[in-house]
Amino acid sequence: MTNQKSLVIGWLYPELMNTYGDRGNVIVLQKRCQWRGITAEIKEIGIGISDKDFSLCDLFMMGGAQDTQQEVVAKDLTKKKKAFKEAIENGIPGLYICGGFQYLGQYYKTADGNKLPQLGILDMYTENPGRKRLIGNIAIDAQNLFGKKTVLVGFENHGGRTILGNGIKPLGKVLKGFGSNDSAKEEGAIYKNSIGTYFHGPILPKNPELADYLIKKALEIKYGKNFELEKLDNSEEEKARKVIAKRLNINI
Ligand code: GLN
Numbered sequence: 001m002t003n004q005k006s007l008v009i010g011w012l013y014p015e016l017m018n019t020y021g022d023r024g025n026v027i028v029l030q031k032r033c034q035w036r037g038i039t040a041e042i043k044e045i046g047i048g049i050s051d052k053d054f055s056l057c058d059l060f061m062m063g064g065a066q067d068t069q070q071e072v073v074a075k076d077l078t079k080k081k082k083a084f085k086e087a088i089e090n091g092i093p094g095l096y097i098c099g100g101f102q103y104l105g106q107y108y109k110t111a112d113g114n115k116l117p118q119l120g121i122l123d124m125y126t127e128n129p130g131r132k133r134l135i136g137n138i139a140i141d142a143q144n145l146f147g148k149k150t151v152l153v154g155f156e157n158h159g160g161r162t163i164l165g166n167g168i169k170p171l172g173k174v175l176k177g178f179g180s181n182d183s184a185k186e187e188g189a190i191y192k193n194s195i196g197t198y199f200h201g202p203i204l205p206k207n208p209e210l211a212d213y214l215i216k217k218a219l220e221i222k223y224g225k226n227f228e229l230e231k232l233d234n235s236e237e238e239k240a241r242k243v244i245a246k247r248l249n250i251n252i
Contacts, residue, residue: 006039007218010057012100013065013073014044020155022063022097024202028211029059036230038219047076051083057092059218064098064158064200067110074116077103085121093193093217095210097203098158101180101189101196102126111159122191123165133159138177138199139248140187144169145195145213151175151252152207153244154199162196164189171197176248193217206244208237 011026026042033040045053065073077084088094088104102108104122109115111130118125135157142150152172162180164170170180171188179187180198188197195214197203204211212229219227245252 004037004039005219005223006041007033007058007215007222008041008043008056010043010045010054010060012045012060012062013047014063015046016069016073017063017065017100019064019066019098020157020200021202022061022200025061025063025095025097025204025211028202028204028208029061029215032208032211032232033215035232038215047072049080051080054080054083054087057087058222059214060087060092060094060096062094062096062100062103063202064100066099070099070102070108071116074103074118077119078117081119081121084119088121088192088194091193091217091221093214093221094195095203095214096194096196098198098200101198102160102162104189104191104194104196105162108160122168122189122194122196124162124168124189126160126162128159129161130159133157134178134182134198136177137244137248138179138187139175139245139250139252140172140177140179141175142172142210145171145190146209150209151245151250152199152203152210153241153248153252154203154206155201156198157200158198162189167191171195176250193221206237206240208232208234
């Protein structure tokens with residue numbers, strides 16, 4: 001018997017849902033596995049892929065898009081809702097960015113008042129009031145996820161404001177920027193091991209602790225509890241974080 005660990009990363013709708021370099025998240029997940037000797041296969045899940053493919057994945061990533069692509073994907077994804085929901089409810093970890101995050105909720109109301117039904121896996125909804133888009137660099141404290149002050153930095157660009165319902169915690173408190181719900185100064189969502197956020201840019205290269213959180217959860221679900229990840233040298237990532245922190249005038 002071999003000790004070799006392996007993960008399958010399901011990349012949802014790579015051609016349609018991939019703005020502002022969101023594919024970088026998949027590269028980071030794969031690289032941080034490989035640097036530790038863990039095999040990481042990327043499985044592209046797009047239009048026409050069968051339900052069965054969801055059950056083969058240990059970790060999901062879905063990027064953001066504009067409203068037009070979102071409508072196309074919403075139609076296709078609805079057909080696969082059962083398999084996708086099952087994976088999320090079973091604790092399969094995932095990172096869902098912007099439009100990808102909005103899909104998990106009940107509906108997305110566009111700026112012209114069109115109410116597009118979403119998957120309804122999470123008790124939340126998003127409305128785009130048609131006033132100013134929320135654009136710029138952002139920093140949050142993701143204490144809710146890590147149990148201690150942990151600053152995540154990134155870039156956001158969205159019109160939708162997401163309102164969370166019961167059983168869903170925000171990913172963090174906004175330190176600088178707008179957040180997924182600018183009036184509450186909250187950002188993102190945590191449901192089981194699924195994480196939703198508006199951070200593009202992409203998020204994981206600048207926030208390796210979040211990448212490792214997802215990898216660790218995926219390994220624990222697959223191989224059992226308390227999986228300790230080998231430490232990696234994050235000095236390059238730290239430099240990138242410092243650049244954003246300086247622009248935002250915060251200490252990290
Ligand atoms: N339609 C969304 C919004 O503007 C998604 C944007 C995105 O994914 N970048 O709110």
